[in-house]
Structures are given as structure tokens and as C-alpha cells.
Amino acid sequence: MYYCGKYPIISKTTLAKGIYSFTVEAHEPAEEAHAGQFAMISAPGFQLRRPISICGIDKEHGTLRFVFEVRGKGTKAIASLGEGDSLDIMAPLGNGFRIPEGKRxxxxxxxxxxxxxxxxxxxxxxxxxxxxxxxxxxxxxxxxxxxxxxxxxxxxxxxxxxxxxxxxxxxxxxxxxxxxxxxxxxxxxxxxxxxxxxxxxxxxxxxxxxxxxxxxxxxxxxxxxxxxxxxxxxxxxxxxxxxxxxxxxxxxxxxxxx
Ligand SMILES: Cc1cc2nc3c(=O)[nH]c(=O)nc-3n(C[C@H](O)[C@H](O)[C@H](O)COP(=O)(O)OP(=O)(O)OC[C@H]3O[C@@H](n4cnc5c(N)ncnc54)[C@H](O)[C@@H]3O)c2cc1C
Structure with a gap:
């Protein structure tokens, strides 16, 4: 099950030149999400969404984190958003990693x-x-x-x-x-x-x-x-x-x- 909606960006940081970390408050998608799944993120001014992996899931606080690099026009447009803006996402999508329990x-x-x-x-x-x-x-x-x-x-x-x-x-x-x-x-x-x-x-x-x-x-x-x-x-x-x-x-x- 995935959700489609606009979720507030509660934190934006720069991790390296052209690489950004966004955290959004998105309770229902965070509740459903697993490591390795992704979101389709709407880039302002573009019709097609861009796929970005879910980097962090905080089910307690209902947040999802995305870390992405500006590669072209779509990711540049997403990077232009900031704290207080909304991120329009479809998430969580796809099959994530199956993490073996209790094993190295x-x-x-x-x-x-x-x-x-x-x-x-x-x-x-x-x-x-x-x-x-x-x-x-x-x-x-x-x-x-x-x-x-x-x-x-x-x-x-x-x-x-x-x-x-x-x-x-x-x-x-x-x-x-x-x-x-x-x-x-x-x-x-x-x-x-x-x-x-x-x-x-x-x-x-x-x-x-x-x-x-x-x-x-x-x-x-x-x-x-x-x-x-x-x-x-x-x-x-x-x-x-x-x-x-x-x-x-x-x-x-x-x-x-x-
Ligand atoms: C399941 C999935 C998860 C991803 N997770 C992340 C992530 O966590 N962080 C992140 O920075 N990027 C991630 N990507 C790659 C990201 O989707 C592309 O960099 C982005 O779509 C490029 O869009 P653009 O409009 O900025 O670039 P465009 O102008 O469309 O293209 C710019 C450059 O990016 C390349 N590119 C375009 N689409 C993709 C793609 N889907 N995969 C690889 N290269 C592409 C093009 O070949 C071109 O060289 C993921 C892709 C997929 C399919």
C-alpha cells in the first residue's frame, strides 16, 4: 500500500556539494515503509516524478528521509525546495531489502x-x-x-x-x-x-x-x-x-x- 500526498519538509541539510538530505513529516507512509523502498517525488515544473530511495524511516515520529544528488533538471528543482515547503510524494513503493534476523x-x-x-x-x-x-x-x-x-x-x-x-x-x-x-x-x-x-x-x-x-x-x-x-x-x-x-x-x- 502506498500513499500520495504533499508532506511538509521539516529539515533540509547539505551533505556534500550537490547532495541534499530532506526529512518530511509523513506519518502514514512512514508507518508502511521498509528499508530499500523508494518514493516517486514530484519535481516542481515537471510532469514526471523522480524515483528517490527512502534513506531513513522514523515510525515513532512519522518521518521519512531522502538523500539525493542533483543530476539534472528534475533533482535541481526538488533541491530548490526548503524547510516549510511541501514535498509531493508517492510512497512507499517497490520491494525493499529482506534483512536476515540475528545474522551477520x-x-x-x-x-x-x-x-x-x-x-x-x-x-x-x-x-x-x-x-x-x-x-x-x-x-x-x-x-x-x-x-x-x-x-x-x-x-x-x-x-x-x-x-x-x-x-x-x-x-x-x-x-x-x-x-x-x-x-x-x-x-x-x-x-x-x-x-x-x-x-x-x-x-x-x-x-x-x-x-x-x-x-x-x-x-x-x-x-x-x-x-x-x-x-x-x-x-x-x-x-x-x-x-x-x-x-x-x-x-x-x-x-x-x-
Ligand atoms: C529506485 C531508484 C532509487 C533511486 N534513489 C536515489 C537516491 O536515493 N538518491 C539519488 O540521488 N538518486 C536516486 N536515484 C536516481 C535518481 O532517480 C535520478 O538521479 C533522477 O531521476 C535524475 O533526474 P533529473 O531530472 O535530475 O535528471 P535527468 O535530467 O533526467 O538526468 C540527469 C542524469 O541522471 C541520469 N539518470 C536519470 N534517471 C536516472 C535513474 N533513474 N537512475 C540513474 N540515473 C538516472 C541520466 O542518465 C543523466 O545522466 C534512484 C533511482 C531509482 C530508479
Whole structure:
């Protein structure tokens, strides 16, 4: 069940250049929401809404948090809103992450793929290792919040300006080698996700990935966001908005597998 309405923005902060955090008071959507689901957010002056993941859910205070980067005209228009304005959203949409209870997990995020994983870390706490990759120090977001949730937090940067230099897959391989991780949950650029899926296959660890696709409606009607999936050996198209955005990696088709 999702809601469609205008909800007051109660907090707006800038996390890095062009990356904003909005918190809206939205009691009913917050009550329904799970980590990994998303909202379709109306951009003032544009007909099509933009999909943005739910980064934080506070059921007690009835709030949802969104963290997004200005990529083009739509996100720029959303970023022009401020505290006291309303955010016109449809939420919560799609299938979020299934978080294994009482088991050690790893969340692996790249860049603006990090926000939906923060909600997972708030559920799993100390059972969660967060491996978070960014281009350089100036793009780092939310890492302190993962630490506050109790996660072991490993930061990687492409240029080594903070944390480990290089890709998130290096620390992930070391972690999986220990054999204590029961699942990997990932969100980020597609090449990163493909590398993670292949690595999890090698270590035989279940993996869930959140996919990003351009989408029109967000509720499964327009089929703009189709992606190739496989079940019982048969290929068919799924909708990222309705069947995802989070998929078990073994149902993904195309070149996701080794
Ligand atoms: C399920 C889902 C969850 C998402 N969650 C977040 C989030 O939490 N934070 C965040 O910053 N972004 C998120 N995105 C990406 C975000 O929707 C796009 O950046 C946004 O729609 C771009 O709109 P625009 O009008 O600003 O850009 P446009 O002018 O339409 O495009 C600008 C650039 O963004 C790229 N782009 C457009 N749409 C998408 C898309 N759907 N996915 C990836 N790249 C796109 C284009 O290729 C282009 O390079 C998510 C996307 C999906 C599908």
C-alpha cells in the first residue's frame, strides 16, 4: 500500500556539494515503509516524478528521509525546495531489502547508492558491516551515521584520500573469506553491483541488489523500467519499480553472472 500526498519538509541539510538530505513529516507512509523502498517525488515544473530511495524511516515520529544528488533538471528543482515547503510524494513503493534476523550481514554501497543501506544498518546494527565507496573525500556521505548505528564501517575512496584506496570489492572479498557473512545487500553503480554478484557466487553467499533504472510511473504501469530476469531457467522481463528495486541476485539475467 502506498500513499500520495504533499508532506511538509521539516529539515533540509547539505551533505556534500550537490547532495541534499530532506526529512518530511509523513506519518502514514512512514508507518508502511521498509528499508530499500523508494518514493516517486514530484519535481516542481515537471510532469514526471523522480524515483528517490527512502534513506531513513522514523515510525515513532512519522518521518521519512531522502538523500539525493542533483543530476539534472528534475533533482535541481526538488533541491530548490526548503524547510516549510511541501514535498509531493508517492510512497512507499517497490520491494525493499529482506534483512536476515540475528545474522551477520554486509551492506555494500557506492556513491549515491549508499542512502538506502542506512535503513538496513539501523535494523542490523552491530551485526552489519558497511563497506562504502566514494570517488574522493569530498563525496563522502552518511558514514558517521552507519558508525552510530553500531556497524563496522569500512570507507573506500577511488583516490585513497580517505580510508582504503580502490574498490569496495577488495574489503568485501576479505570479509567473505572469513565465512561469517550470511548475506550481502548492495546498491550503487551497475558495474559495482555486477562485480559484487559474481563475488558472492564464488563465496556462495546470498546477495540482494537494488537496481536503478529510469522509470516513468513507479507503480508498474508504464513498463519503462524493465530488466531481464530468470526464473526456472526461463528469461522474462521484470519491472524495477514494482518487482524491485531490490532483487535476489540469482534472478537477475544478462551479464550479472560469471
Ligand atoms: C529506485 C531508484 C532509487 C533511486 N534513489 C536515489 C537516491 O536515493 N538518491 C539519488 O540521488 N538518486 C536516486 N536515484 C536516481 C535518481 O532517480 C535520478 O538521479 C533522477 O531521476 C535524475 O533526474 P533529473 O531530472 O535530475 O535528471 P535527468 O535530467 O533526467 O538526468 C540527469 C542524469 O541522471 C541520469 N539518470 C536519470 N534517471 C536516472 C535513474 N533513474 N537512475 C540513474 N540515473 C538516472 C541520466 O542518465 C543523466 O545522466 C534512484 C533511482 C531509482 C530508479
Amino acid at each position: 550481514i554486509a551492506v555494500v554501497g557506492g556513491g549515491i547508492g549508499v542512502p538506502p543501506l542506512l535503513g538496513v544498518s539501523s535494523v542490523s546494527g552491530e551485526l552489519c558491516t558497511a563497506i562504502l565507496g566514494f570517488r574522493d573525500y569530498s563525496r563522502i556521505i552518511l558514514t558517521d551515521e552507519f558508525k552510530r548505528n553500531g556497524c563496522e564501517t569500512i570507507i573506500c575512496t577511488d583516490d585513497g584520500s580517505v580510508g582504503r584506496e580502490g574498490m569496495v570489492t577488495f574489503p568485501l572479498a576479505e570479509l567473505l573469506e572469513k565465512g561469517e557473512t550470511s548475506a550481502v545487500l548492495a546498491c550503487g553503480p551497475e558495474p559495482m553491483l555486477k562485480a559484487i554478484v559474481k563475488m558472492c557466487e564464488v563465496y556462495k553467499v546470498p546477495c540482494q541488489v537494488s537496481l536503478e533504472q529510469r522509470m516513468g510511473c513507479g507503480v508498474g504501469a508504464c513498463v519503462t523500467c524493465s530488466c531481464l530476469t530468470v526464473r526456472n531457467g526461463k528469461e522474462f522481463y521484470s519491472r524495477v519499480c514494482k518487482d524491485g528495486p531490490v532483487f535476489d541476485s540469482d534472478v537477475l539475467g544478462g551479464d550479472f553472472h560469471g
